[in-house]
């Protein structure tokens with residue numbers, strides 16, 4: 001299942017590049033997580049908060065995985 005996480009706030013999504021299992025993708029101007037691939041490591045959240053515009057700051061890993 002694709003879970004939209006951001007309307008692509010950054011010119012280049014920092015979170016997308018750190019996902020080891022390539023669960024994050026850009027589609028039609030938005031950033032999505034494939035919850036079937038996500039292993040809940042939280043690296044995307046760290047990258048987003050550190051370098052991006054904090055779209056994932058208030059999101060738990062369970063939310064990213066769509067398990068909440």
Ligand code: SF4
Nearest residue numbers: 006010013014048052
């Ligand atoms: S705010 Fe976060 S999720 Fe959105 S594009 Fe920037 S790094 Fe990616």
Ligand code: SF4
Nearest residue numbers: 019038039041042044
């Ligand atoms: S929490 Fe999921 S989407 Fe985020 S970097 Fe880890 S595997 Fe990828």
